[in-house]
Amino acid sequence: MSTLIIGLSLGMLLFLLASGLTLIFGMLGVINFAHGALYMLGAYIAFDIGRHTGSFVAGLIGATVLVALAGALIERLALRPLYDRPHFYQLILTFGVILVISEVVKVVWGLGYQESTMPPALAGTVDMFGSTIPVYRLFVIGFGALVSGGLFLLIEKSTFGMLVRAASSDGEMVRLLGLPVASVRMAVFALGSGLAGLAGAIAAPLFPIELGMATNTIIDCFIVVILGGLGNIRGAVAASLLIGLVRAIGYSYMPSWVDILTFSLLIATLLTRPQGLFFRATRSA
Amino acid sequence: MSDIALKCDGVTVSYGALNAIDDVSHSFAQGRIYGLIGPNGAGKTTLLNVLAGRQMRHRGSIHCFGADITRTPPHERAHLGIGRSFQITKIFAEMTVLDNLRIAAQIKHSRFQPFWIAPRYERRLAGDIDAMLELTGLSARRDDIAGTLSYGLQRALELGITLMPDPRILLLDEPLAGVGQHEIASSTRLIKAVSAGRTVLLIEHNMDAIMSLSEEIVVMSNGRVIAVGAPEQIRNDATVRSVYLGEEES
């Protein structure tokens, strides 16, 4: 049972992380290599705010807002001039962004590991279904579900969501209608980045905070986003939970094979179902 | 049956619920020039794509000189003698005119391309290249970068590249599109000249040109072949007038 809870919490965390990446790809067509770096930045910021104010919530909010701002800045300064160029320029540019963010983190927080403390209110354990479960894990699951629900409402029901979907399917048309495509793009990038920051803040008490997060996390994001289908938020939810559970179960039974199996699944998916595991193709012919 | 160059049987291409081509069966006889006409969205370009192998997701079968080529990839079809020009010019834009034709000549002369600098091989290509420069009127522009040519000359180069491997079957998608008014007559003459001895499927919106070039007109509408006949016959066909010519006059 506790394996299931750990798996679900891992999955929710992965979803928070990957949703921003898939959102950005779906709406802007940009693969943001620096997403993992933004996640790392979120973790460091939350850690620092938590250390100084003693408030976990302040860290959560601070990390989300500051990383969203960083995202907006990146979009405005680096990506906006590149939309008309071949896609790989954006891909490669965001690789450069990783280096810069990593260096900023190094300057501010140094090279070593940082350990964030669990907020006291969530630090305990509860007995459920006959096993002992950390409260924080339950919090991650609940919070993740909340955020994903909010995300769906935002994208599918709000005016902003409609505008975003219109801009992603036909930017030129939307521009002709006098709607602010540039601002929409920036907002989407900021939102996606903010989600990465939030994920970082949530993850901070669970894992050691270190520089390797930038390059390792992005690989996890890619796995989820590809399995779920690039740009497909519903698929990302399913893929995150799947990977979370596979990891949790895998780590307790055959730890050394987990990564190898995940990657094999990833490659198989890329080849046989490039639109994602959960894509229902409208078959022609 | 060897006098049939291309034959499609029950070819259907669907995009979701929409059939871009709907159960087309038709045989194209060797050495004849066919004009493919019909309103926009009738499925003309899709049919050329099916025949050239660009659109492989279709029902039905395709035969080329009696051989089933339904599952044959585009580059293999080229070796069977199918040449294709495109409505949107597809040339090697960053290369010189000469190099564009040189690449096309390479595939005609050898399926194996040397990894090394091969002057003798290049010399073998020279005759064909010069002849094609002459034919397309591009001799004076041989060293120009293809992408910098005027639109009309790019169309000429497109045709030259398509013709270079000496295809038995020519699929021409709007060769006159975008060609300036004063060049239409000469371009039409060029197409007429290169069509001799070949099976040609020609899509063209210029009615005068297609009526004078074609020996047989195939009219398509909503993915179906609705009429086939000689140009004069088609001109006077009531159905065709209503779906196509009528539409154009209104």
Next chain:
Amino acid sequence: MNASRFDLWLGLPLAAIALLLPFTGPSDFMLNLATLVMIWAVFAIGFDFVFGLLGMVSFGHASFLGLGGYALALATQMWGLPFCAGVSLAIVAGALCAWLFSFFALRVSGIFFALVTLALSQLLYILADSKLRAWTGGADGLPGVARPGLGGIDFFDSTLFYWYVLAVFALVMAAVVVLRRSPFGRVIAGIRQNETRAEQLGFDVHRYKQITFIVSGGISGLAGALLASLLMYVNPQMLHWTTSGDVIIMTLLGGAGTLWGPVIGVLAFEVLKEWLSGWTQYWYGILGLIFILATLFFPKGIVGELQERYGQWRDKAARRDGRIS
């Protein structure tokens, strides 16, 4: 013709510097840096076969480099083979790995090609780091990789090893010049410029891409062997995807698809790195910033921009002389 004269003008001073450097009494540090630049340049040239010539972004080239390094290490240490055999094996290993990758990666294009190659190379990295520890030494790597032995010449001497690498580099450069100007090279360029046209003409585009990918992998494997030999050490970090990222940066910085671009890119990267790390420990971030600015403002890279200026200058000169109407 225009481009080849430009390449010559650029290549001559570089060749002169490379040939004269050992006679200027350089420090060991200087010689090793120059050797490193040439080795990475071989890697970048190999990488640019796929990136610049085919126009495909591969995030899998770290695998070919790393496998080359391990092939040399294993051949000379475990199996006691001579250095030359080890290097040949490294080329074969890189090419073979590229061949295997091509079955997966060439089925997709664009961003998916980048992602598939990334996934494949990370899989290899994880395997090298864990399952294949007996062969790769795990995270510790394999120390004591051999230097070439040739009739009693001591290649542990920095100068002699420099000459060895320079010879290999010159050979690779010559091979690249020939290949780019060959009929095969022309077809590759054609495929990048208009894949549909090339296919419709009758070229088996998939086969051409596959061959190019394999050649690229072989050259990268060679670079990996030389790198392992220079450092006398291999570890899985060579296989990590960020190594692929580095070579992309260098190639783009110098100018993808140009003859000297990858070389100049590596040179600029390494020189900047040495210079920046002299006055700040945060050189990697500044390099990242320079790279971002370069991508934004000089997307053709150093050599690409120069080549364009040179072309404009020649056109202007020609027009002044009335040679072009």
